[in-house]
Amino acid sequence: MRELKMLGFWRSKNEPFLPDPAKFIDDLWDKKERLMVFKYLKSAQILSASPGSSWCRFRCKKKYVGSVTYTDGMYVWPEGLSHYIDVHFLRLPDEFIQHVIRNEKSHLGPPYDEIIFNKDWWINQKGWNDSESFLTPGFCGELWLRLPAVSISQEVIKFLRSFHYFSAKSTRETLEVLKSEGRILISEEIAYCDFYDIHEKAAKLGIQVDYVEVE
Numbered sequence: 001m002r003e004l005k006m007l008g009f010w011r012s013k014n015e016p017f018l019p020d021p022a023k024f025i026d027d028l029w030d031k032k033e034r035l036m037v038f039k040y041l042k043s044a045q046i047l048s049a050s051p052g053s054s055w056c057r058f059r060c061k062k063k064y065v066g067s068v069t070y071t072d073g074m075y076v077w078p079e080g081l082s083h084y085i086d087v088h089f090l091r092l093p094d095e096f097i098q099h100v101i102r103n104e105k106s107h108l109g110p111p112y113d114e115i116i117f118n119k120d121w122w123i124n125q126k127g128w129n130d131s132e133s134f135l136t137p138g139f140c141g142e143l144w145l146r147l148p149a150v151s152i153s154q155e156v157i158k159f160l161r162s163f164h165y166f167s168a169k170s171t172r173e174t175l176e177v178l179k180s181e182g183r184i185l186i187s188e189e190i191a192y193c194d195f196y197d198i199h200e201k202a203a204k205l206g207i208q209v210d211y212v213e214v215e
């Protein structure tokens with residue numbers, strides 16, 4: 001069994017106990033050291049890939065910051081961590097920087113199922129600022145429903161009511177729309193990282209939705 005220390009997993013509405021990246025900003029951090037840590041984070045071993053993509057807690061233009069996790073045999077971090085260092089000038093805890101300087105990495109081989117992610121060290125990192133980032137992703141896309149809906153059920157109607165277009169429609173009106181032809185815009189405010197779940201849920205219900213990114 002191998003235990004890996006979690007690093008750079010940021011808080012969100014679902015995981016409010018995780019550290020806030022805004023607390024780690026340090027734009028005076030030595031440039032050479034920053035570049036060295038950045039390169040280290042980018043060049044490690046890929047451990048796993050997750051289906052969804054992570055979003056930037058600062059809601060910058062780069063909405064999706066990656067979906068794989070990296071490891072150096074001792075720490076494990078999300079792909080997006082290097083983005084925070086590069087674009088938002090985050091400095092990581094000194095313990096990790098020293099570890100990078102000492103270049104203590106080792107290669108992990110299978111079986112990966114014997115790996116444990118330990119979050120104890122990471123959730124106790126407080127950073128050095130008072131600032132706060134966002135808990136929820138920015139709204140950045142449109143959700144379109146393909147018509148006519150192949151499947152119509154109470155569940156489908158209930159699911160669709162959670163989107164703006166259907167929220168105030170009666171069941172009769174909803175049924176009429178579902179039998180019509182074409183494509184309708186059902187929400188203008190969907191974060192891309194939520195789309196995967198919505199798409200999956202819709203597919204299970206037998207309906208099809210598309211995402212259109214809005215700049």
Ligand SMILES: [Zn+2]
Pocket residue numbers: 056057058059060061062083087088
């Ligand atoms: Zn960003």
